Amino acid sequence: xxxxxxxxxxxxxxxxxxxxxxxxxxxxxxxxxxxxxxxxxxxxxxxxxxxxxxxxxxxxxxxxxxxxxxxxxxxxxxxxxxxxxxxxxxxxxxxxxxxxxxxxxxxxxxxxxxxxxxxxxxxxxxxxxxxxxxxxxxxxxxxxxxxxxxxxxxxxxxxxxxxxxxxxxxxxxxxxxxxxxxxxxxxxxxxxxxxxxxxxxxxxxxxxxxxxxxxxxxxxxxxxxxxxxxxxxxxxxxxxxxxxxxxxxxxxxxxxxxxxxxxxxxxxxxxxxxxxxxxxxxxxxxxxxxxxxxxxxxxxxxxxxxxxxxxxx
Amino acid sequence: xxxxxxxxxxxxxxxxxxxxxxxxxxxxxxxxxxxxxxxxxxxxxxxxxxxxxxxxxxxxxxxxxxxxxxxxxxxxxxxxxxxxxxxxxxxxxxxxxxxxxxxxxxxxxxxxxxxxxxxxxxxxxxxxxxxxxxxxxxxxxxxxxxxxxxxxxxxxxxxxxxxxxxxxxxxxxxxxxxxxxxxxxxxxxxxxxxxxxxxxxxxxxxxxxxxxxxxxxxxxxxxxxxxxxxxxxxxxxxxxxxxxxxxxxxxxxxxxxxxxxxxxxxxxxxxxxxxxxxxxxxxxxxxxxxxxxxxxxxxxxxxxxxxxxxxxxxxxxxxxxxxxxxxxxxxxxxxxxxxxxxxxxxxxxxxxxxxxxxxxxxxxxxxxxxxxxxxxxxxxxxxxxxxxxxxxxxxxxxxxxxxxxxxxxxxxxxxxxxxxxxxxxxxxxxxxxxxxxxxxxxxxxxxxxxxxxxxxxxxxxxxxxxxxxxxxxxxxxxxxxxxxxxxxxxxxxxxxxxxxxxx
Numbered sequence: 001x002x003x004x005x006x007x008x009x010x011x012x013x014x015x016x017x018x019x020x021x022x023x024x025x026x027x028x029x030x031x032x033x034x035x036x037x038x039x040x041x042x043x044x045x046x047x048x049x050x051x052x053x054x055x056x057x058x059x060x061x062x063x064x065x066x067x068x069x070x071x072x073x074x075x076x077x078x079x080x081x082x083x084x085x086x087x088x089x090x091x092x093x094x095x096x097x098x099x100x101x102x103x104x105x106x107x108x109x110x111x112x113x114x115x116x117x118x119x120x121x122x123x124x125x126x127x128x129x130x131x132x133x134x135x136x137x138x139x140x141x142x143x144x145x146x147x148x149x150x151x152x153x154x155x156x157x158x159x160x161x162x163x164x165x166x167x168x169x170x171x172x173x174x175x176x177x178x179x180x181x182x183x184x185x186x187x188x189x190x191x192x193x194x195x196x197x198x199x200x201x202x203x204x205x206x207x208x209x210x211x212x213x214x215x216x217x218x219x220x221x222x223x224x225x226x227x228x229x230x231x232x233x234x235x236x237x238x239x240x241x242x243x244x245x246x247x248x249x250x251x252x253x254x255x256x257x258x259x260x261x262x263x264x265x266x267x268x269x270x271x272x273x274x275x276x277x278x279x280x281x282x283x284x285x286x287x288x289x290x291x292x293x294x295x296x297x298x299x300x301x302x303x304x305x306x307x308x309x310x311x312x313x
Numbered sequence: 314x315x316x317x318x319x320x321x322x323x324x325x326x327x328x329x330x331x332x333x334x335x336x337x338x339x340x341x342x343x344x345x346x347x348x349x350x351x352x353x354x355x356x357x358x359x360x361x362x363x364x365x366x367x368x369x370x371x372x373x374x375x376x377x378x379x380x381x382x383x384x385x386x387x388x389x390x391x392x393x394x395x396x397x398x399x400x401x402x403x404x405x406x407x408x409x410x411x412x413x414x415x416x417x418x419x420x421x422x423x424x425x426x427x428x429x430x431x432x433x434x435x436x437x438x439x440x441x442x443x444x445x446x447x448x449x450x451x452x453x454x455x456x457x458x459x460x461x462x463x464x465x466x467x468x469x470x471x472x473x474x475x476x477x478x479x480x481x482x483x484x485x486x487x488x489x490x491x492x493x494x495x496x497x498x499x500x501x502x503x504x505x506x507x508x509x510x511x512x513x514x515x516x517x518x519x520x521x522x523x524x525x526x527x528x529x530x531x532x533x534x535x536x537x538x539x540x541x542x543x544x545x546x547x548x549x550x551x552x553x554x555x556x557x558x559x560x561x562x563x564x565x566x567x568x569x570x571x572x573x574x575x576x577x578x579x580x581x582x583x584x585x586x587x588x589x590x591x592x593x594x595x596x597x598x599x600x601x602x603x604x605x606x607x608x609x610x611x612x613x614x615x616x617x618x619x620x621x622x623x624x625x626x627x628x629x630x631x632x633x634x635x636x637x638x639x640x641x642x643x644x645x646x647x648x649x650x651x652x653x654x655x656x657x658x659x660x661x662x663x664x665x666x667x668x669x670x671x672x673x674x675x676x677x678x679x680x681x682x683x684x685x686x687x688x689x690x691x692x693x694x695x696x697x698x699x700x701x702x703x704x705x706x707x708x709x710x711x712x713x714x715x716x717x718x719x720x721x722x723x724x725x726x727x728x729x730x731x732x733x734x735x736x737x738x739x740x741x742x743x744x745x746x747x748x749x750x751x752x753x754x755x756x757x758x759x760x761x762x763x764x765x766x767x768x769x770x771x772x773x774x775x776x777x778x779x780x781x782x783x784x785x786x787x788x789x790x791x792x793x794x795x796x797x798x799x800x801x802x803x804x805x806x807x808x809x810x811x812x813x814x815x816x
Contacts, residue, residue, distance in 0.1 A: 033700075033702060033703030033706070036702045036703055037699060037702060039363075039436065039437065039441070040363065040365065040438055041702060041717065041728075041735070041736065043438055043441050043735065044441055044444065044735055045733075045735060047436050047438075047440065047441045047444075050436045051436045054436060082353065082355070083353050083354060083355060083356060083507065084356035084358070084361060085506055085507055089506065090506075090507060093505060093507065093508070148538065151538075151542050152542065155542060155546055156545045156546045159546060159547075162546070162548060163539075163542035163543050163545075163548060164534060164539045164540075164542055164543040164546075164548055165509075165532070165543070165548065166508075258535065258536040258538075258539065259536065259538055259539060259542075260539060261532075261534040261535075261536060261540070261542075261543060263505070263508040267535060268507075270535075271535055274699065275699065276699050
């Protein structure tokens, strides 16, 4: 198990390095005049040259990269070229926002997909068809559209929930929940659709299995069969899909954060990318990759623990 | 058991949604002014400060030497009076007495000198505005003399903006939090850097009654949709608006102000000497381009009709504006083709321009179509939007769509007319313009200067240096109970122009 873990961690670290290097190179090779973008169209040529030197852009690429790596391995991701804010601080501020929304979205998706998937598998007939149609729609409609509709109807028209902004959990728990509800729901729709179908499929298979027939023949009632035994056996494939959804949701969060004006890591990455703010963009990329690698690692461990065969291969 | 937990979780979520119905954090009626910003704050260090919409972040904390009023006129603030010497290269200012920074340090001549010198040493746009300052002298405790390397009509207006903001000498070099003598101070506990900035009253401020709100909150919301939603649901008291949203927002009963910050948009001809496109070196060709645009139709299509057709350098409230110049070139494609033929280009000519349709789709379409209509063959060059500035500045394109504005007429011409100015990428030189610019800088009375500006304006329009089509309009929306007065030269209304609406 230790060797298996070590190998996975090493692979993850390599991935982080590769992605960071590729991002750095792409940012450096676009030929954007960052100093001009920082200072705007009214700045003089001298000011732009001075700014370039201040940012160290006149130094060779390899040197700049080495400089960044040296600091990054010590946990210092530098400062924003545009605002002068520390990248570490920006990430500390934005990460909880994104994680709140994504995890809440995931929780909603998990609960709903189990309910809907189970209902579809057990009831069959029109319930099943309704859930399947809903799933197709839920997968097809992009999350930003759902976000826009929710924002305009529930927040602007009806005023039930805030239209924009994020309240930290330690400031007010209830306001935190209010601020993340609509974004989380927007994200949850797609994830629910995908996972519900997985739960339905797995459950249908399990209910056909021999051990279920045996249990039934012993006179156990349906509720007990489904919730005590069948769902537990159908859980692993649903969990896999949910874990994959988590990674997808981080991507989807970029758009949803924008619509709801949430200061999350997606917004941070987006504005950094538009302006060419290399230190911030590199920071967000590294952190996102680390999270994705960590989630995959946890998933691998879970599998390895459940199924010893995985550890050997 | 697992089922119960899941159901409880779902129930809590639904319950919260239902229980909290009925309006979130509406800011109306209290003494808090909450504004939405479309740009992030620039660093607190004034040496790195920007002068555009970012100014709103600084205005609560840092007081300026001079206050520009709603007409853009300089009025006393930290400086109670000022005057130039005969050569117009030294500006002497008398400072208000008994003023202190929020850290207790006195706002005296020494502090002003340190702050101005510090800002000037930086590389931000605020620093760029006062590069003509060659030194600052302390005359006595309450008098400073600012020396200029050459006469400049933009110094006094600059001292009324970010460049003229004064920071405490103790917090100059590495201000983690801003320390000034302004009407408010930053409440760091209620501030999240990059997202929400909260300012509370500075109890000792000398002119508190000019600021009706006890608290000012500035929120950064990058997305226009998010800003609109926040405005319409009452989370914001003020924010800029896209022109295509003006009607919707007005119909909701909110106040919308439209104003001209002075940006002129249209076809900018960079290669006036015909270095890479020889046709552009001919006056008749440049005039033909001026006759090519149906300005009203373009404004209608690209700006929902909000804008003013123009042919000149300056906007209505700017020095040197001359109403009759706007009739110089009518929309007349036939005349344009005739002029092209007279110049020796009966079949037009070919030109490559940058494709800006990713950021200005309607404007780009109007430009391309109008040029094609008079027989000019246009090739669009595709490039990422964040490379447009550098490609234009590198002289890669002979002409393009562009918009340019500046806080004063002087800044506006300095930015694009002299040989070495930033937005003269081909370094086009005209002795007549240079001569006029020198005389404007030396002019001692306002009337004389305005007349010279008009002369310069007329000359540049006659020579068809560019083919402008619209004086751009900005829109700013405020909540029902908030009134705002926009200010010429300011992209966003300064915070001291906000007040509770009467009634």
